[in-house]
Amino acid sequence: MTTTLHPLLSGRWSTRAFDRNHVLADGEIVRLLEAARWAPSAGNSQPWRIGVAVRGTAEHAALVDALAPGNAVWAGAAAALVLVAAQYVGDDGAVRQWAEYDAGQAAAHLSVQAEADGLAVHQMGGFDADRASAVFELPEGTRPLVVIAVGRRDPDAVLPEPLAARENAPRTRMSLDEIVLAPAPTALPLSA
Amino acid sequence: MTTTLHPLLSGRWSTRAFDRNHVLADGEIVRLLEAARWAPSAGNSQPWRIGVAVRGTAEHAALVDALAPGNAVWAGAAAALVLVAAQYVGDDGAVRQWAEYDAGQAAAHLSVQAEADGLAVHQMGGFDADRASAVFELPEGTRPLVVIAVGRRDPDAVLPEPLAARENAPRTRMSLDEIVLAPAPTALPLSA
Numbered sequence: 494m495t496t497t498l499h500p501l502l503s504g505r506w507s508t509r510a511f512d513r514n515h516v517l518a519d520g521e522i523v524r525l526l527e528a529a530r531w532a533p534s535a536g537n538s539q540p541w542r543i544g545v546a547v548r549g550t551a552e553h554a555a556l557v558d559a560l561a562p563g564n565a566v567w568a569g570a571a572a573a574l575v576l577v578a579a580q581y582v583g584d585d586g587a588v589r590q591w592a593e594y595d596a597g598q599a600a601a602h603l604s605v606q607a608e609a610d611g612l613a614v615h616q617m618g619g620f621d622a623d624r625a626s627a628v629f630e631l632p633e634g635t636r637p638l639v640v641i642a643v644g645r646r647d648p649d650a651v652l653p654e655p656l657a658a659r660e661n662a663p664r665t666r667m668s669l670d671e672i673v674l675a676p677a678p679t680a681l682p683l684s685a
Numbered sequence: 686m687t688t689t690l691h692p693l694l695s696g697r698w699s700t701r702a703f704d705r706n707h708v709l710a711d712g713e714i715v716r717l718l719e720a721a722r723w724a725p726s727a728g729n730s731q732p733w734r735i736g737v738a739v740r741g742t743a744e745h746a747a748l749v750d751a752l753a754p755g756n757a758v759w760a761g762a763a764a765a766l767v768l769v770a771a772q773y774v775g776d777d778g779a780v781r782q783w784a785e786y787d788a789g790q791a792a793a794h795l796s797v798q799a800e801a802d803g804l805a806v807h808q809m810g811g812f813d814a815d816r817a818s819a820v821f822e823l824p825e826g827t828r829p830l831v832v833i834a835v836g837r838r839d840p841d842a843v844l845p846e847p848l849a850a851r852e853n854a855p856r857t858r859m860s861l862d863e864i865v866l867a868p869a870p871t872a873l874p875l876s877a
Binding site: 498 | 691694695718721724725736786788793798810866
């Protein structure tokens, strides 16, 4: 395969081994938020809403408590937990069809910036939505989607099994022809 | 502001001025698809489904016809149109809560790779979903979300107003404190 992905994409993976002594500088947090802020969105509606809880704060402790136990065991070590929510009802009362899609884009942009900054991120869907919403007093019409652990990877961090084994498991994906909807008449050249 | 975004994020913007003579090499298309393929997703469910229509094919013509008129006027000039859909019902029949969110991430990864390759992308929500679905024979449980124009920007492309004026309009976003859900006790440092 001659198709080499940009290293910010090919190098990204979702570790669970975070350095529990690592601290994010204020400017680093702002830069991650700026990356999300400049993502594209439907009609520039910018439906993403983002909460940041830095390790050591009451909000962080409450957010760790809201995580599924299998996530709480490792995610609390990361320097910060970032809640990404979608405002799926606009201020004009109209439902935003692309709110979740666009929130995913903003989170991806944040992740790319994190990778560029030498940071690791791991997105989690396993958390109690009501409790996570309460931490940041999410307004009505806003749905929490993921909590993202952001920090520095510590390859020596001790993880319980089966999490330790997963750190070394190869990344896997479906093949391209399973995700590409190629109409028969013009089948795509899937090997380049 | 000391927060400098990575140029792949800060340099991205959604042009409407595409070079109608530019052709994407097969390998370039595969690389864009690979970028989407390696995006993260809930439980590695990989709910994105992607259709590619290269300019000059019957599928491309049909997809241009499915676009809202305000998009069709410029988007057909791009070398390819890429339909991104979310398979929101898994093969096991379970609804995938994060299907649209994850599809957004895949599209963002594709966009970052495009930027790295010197390509321009412009995502569109304005299209006839049924007709776009028909072009790629989208299976049940799959929802088309966006059509992405991918190609090379041509700064000399002639656009009708008001599109020509929009090419030169500054990019705008809400301020960080409008999107950040900062709990009062630990307000984030929003200027670094």
